[in-house]
Amino acid sequence: MIKVVVTGALGRMGSNIIKTILQQEDMKLVAAFEAPNNPNIGKDVGELLGLGKLNIKLESAENLDKVLKEVKPDVLVDFTIAHACVENVKIAARNKVKLVIGTTGFTEEQRKEMLKSIEENKVPAVISENFAIGVNIFFKILEILAKKLGDYDIEIIEIHHRYKKDAPSGTALKAAEIIKSNRSRESYFIYGRKGLVGERKKEEIGIHAVRCGDVVGEHTVIFAGDGERLEITHKASSRQAFVNGVILAIRFIKDKEEGIYDTFDVLGLR
Numbered sequence: 001m002i003k004v005v006v007t008g009a010l011g012r013m014g015s016n017i018i019k020t021i022l023q024q025e026d027m028k029l030v031a032a033f034e035a036p037n038n039p040n041i042g043k044d045v046g047e048l049l050g051l052g053k054l055n056i057k058l059e060s061a062e063n064l065d066k067v068l069k070e071v072k073p074d075v076l077v078d079f080t081i082a083h084a085c086v087e088n089v090k091i092a093a094r095n096k097v098k099l100v101i102g103t104t105g106f107t108e109e110q111r112k113e114m115l116k117s118i119e120e121n122k123v124p125a126v127i128s129e130n131f132a133i134g135v136n137i138f139f140k141i142l143e144i145l146a147k148k149l150g151d152y153d154i155e156i157i158e159i160h161h162r163y164k165k166d167a168p169s170g171t172a173l174k175a176a177e178i179i180k181s182n183r184s185r186e187s188y189f190i191y192g193r194k195g196l197v198g199e200r201k202k203e204e205i206g207i208h209a210v211r212c213g214d215v216v217g218e219h220t221v222i223f224a225g226d227g228e229r230l231e232i233t234h235k236a237s238s239r240q241a242f243v244n245g246v247i248l249a250i251r252f253i254k255d256k257e258e259g260i261y262d263t264f265d266v267l268g269l270r
């Protein structure tokens with residue numbers, strides 16, 4: 001039985017991850033954490049999620065270290081917010097808990113700090129901007145398109161729900177990095193355009209973030225040449241697409257001793 005804890009338990013992702021963990025025969029939820037100021041701390045997690053009593057009370061992230069020592073989980077899954085994720089990861093890594101990290105929006109400093117604690121404590125971690133299987137295939141296709149159409153004008157457009165806090169999305173940034181490293185010409189990123197920006201440069205990769213309604217997540221990359229345009233789009237219509245990848249990542253990481261992995265490793269796409 002894989003003992004799992006979830007940080008960000010009442011969030012859009014965390015709540016769905018918990019529901020799905022509870023349906024797995026080989027997994028057991030042993031604790032769930034929320035931000036210290038959450039008014040539901042101390043209440044039963046099952047009742048909070050409309051699942052009936054689970055006898056697991058929602059813990060404050062302030063008690064993460066203490067509770068991890070008590071429940072000794074195999075894996076911690078974090079879908080919170082960048083600054084909170086870094087702190088949660090540092091505590092989990094010190095406690096030798098394996099990690100599945102889906103949070104996005106890290107600054108360079110935050111990412112470095114998080115990776116340092118994972119490496120110093122020699123714990124294994126899956127870190128991915130997008131756990132959906134389709135998005136990872138989309139990334140693989142981008143590797144090919146960037147090689148074949150590297151001379152075309154490339155623009156990335158992402159659309160997400162009105163509650164998303166970080167922009168551009170982690171997925172859009174990852175797509176941009178994949179294109180940049182597979183394109184034969186030098187590239188740099190332009191975030192939106194405004195004012196008298198002049199003619200488009202061949203080196204530009206445009207990145208545009210749209211926030212509206214309840215869109216779960218949509219990413220389009222445009223490759224435009226003279227007389228033609230190729231567009232590739234991934235649309236997530238349910239968060240279950242991400243959650244399914246998270247479940248695979250939990251099973252993948254439980255057998256690893258150390259190292260940093262992503263969803264290409266989990267899905268065998270490397």
Ligand SMILES: NC(=O)C1=CN([C@@H]2O[C@H](COP(=O)(O)OP(=O)(O)OC[C@H]3O[C@@H](n4cnc5c(N)ncnc54)[C@H](O)[C@@H]3O)[C@@H](O)[C@H]2O)C=CC1
Pocket residue numbers: 007008009010011012013014033034035036038061079080081082084085088101102103104105128129130131132166170242
């Ligand atoms: N990698 C992937 O496949 C995906 C990544 N995400 C990312 O996951 C993150 C969360 O997304 P959502 O669930 O939509 O956000 P959300 O805002 O619904 O959930 C985040 C939860 O974390 C809680 N939280 C804040 N600080 C905390 C702390 N110190 N300890 C424990 N919990 C804490 C919040 O109270 C909130 O309930 C975002 O960064 C988002 O971009 C979202 C969907 C898929």
Ligand SMILES: O=C(O)C1=N[C@H](C(=O)O)C[C@H](O)C1
Pocket residue numbers: 104129130160164165168169170171172216217218
């Ligand atoms: O916040 C979200 O909702 C999502 N965030 C991830 C990202 O930033 O790429 C993945 C997905 O698109 C949903």
